[in-house]
Amino acid sequence: MDVGTKRMRQLLIIFGxxxxxxxxxxxxxxxxxxLEQQFKKADIVFYAKVQSLNDKxxxxxxxxxxxxxxxxxxxxxxYHPTLRVKEVYKGKLEKDIELNIKSNWxxxxxxxxxxxxxxxxxxxxxxxxxxxxxxxxxxMVTDKQLxxxxxxxx
Numbered sequence: 001m002d003v004g005t006k007r008m009r010q011l012l013i014i015f016g017x018x019x020x021x022x023x024x025x026x027x028x029x030x031x032x033x034x035l036e037q038q039f040k041k042a043d044i045v046f047y048a049k050v051q052s053l054n055d056k057x058x059x060x061x062x063x064x065x066x067x068x069x070x071x072x073x074x075x076x077x078x079y080h081p082t083l084r085v086k087e088v089y090k091g092k093l094e095k096d097i098e099l100n101i102k103s104n105w106x107x108x109x110x111x112x113x114x115x116x117x118x119x120x121x122x123x124x125x126x127x128x129x130x131x132x133x134x135x136x137x138x139x140m141v142t143d144k145q146l147x148x149x150x151x152x153x154x
Contacts (some may be wrong), residue, residue, distance in 0.1 A: 027108040029135035038137050042121040044091030044130065050112045051098060053078030054057045055147060064105045079103035081112040083120065089150050091122075102129040110138050116142045119150060 121136035
């Protein structure tokens with residue numbers, strides 16, 4: 001690799017990190033709340049499996065920052081999942097229904113992976129659609145510890 005190519009690559013990396021850092025700062029998760037406070041604040045809390053991802057079907061998909069930075073990100077996961085509800089801890093949802101999570105294509109959106117299970121702390125927007133963010137305890141379930149903690153909050 002010649003010096004010019006190496007320098008250009010370094011500048012592109014610095015530029016990319018600068019954009020990501022600036023956007024990350026735009027996602028403010030303050031004040032920091034306990035799990036119990038987050039549970040009380042959420043409209044719905046449920047355990048679900050990611051059935052599919054719908055990013056490619058959403059208007060504006062190709063213009064998003066996510067697609068621009070990594071056009072193959074949908075091979076890894078996505079921001080517009082269809083979930084099958086397995087258990088409801090708070091709110092009025094039926095078990096075994098499928099529902100979609102609305103994303104705003106921002107860096108505060110949760111990145112979901114197909115075939116995995118999540119605890120979702122959701123909120124209804126003005127149109128009645130469910131949203132979540134990285135500022136909630138919404139997370140992929142890798143062990144049952146979080147589920148046990150949430151069951152205690154019911």
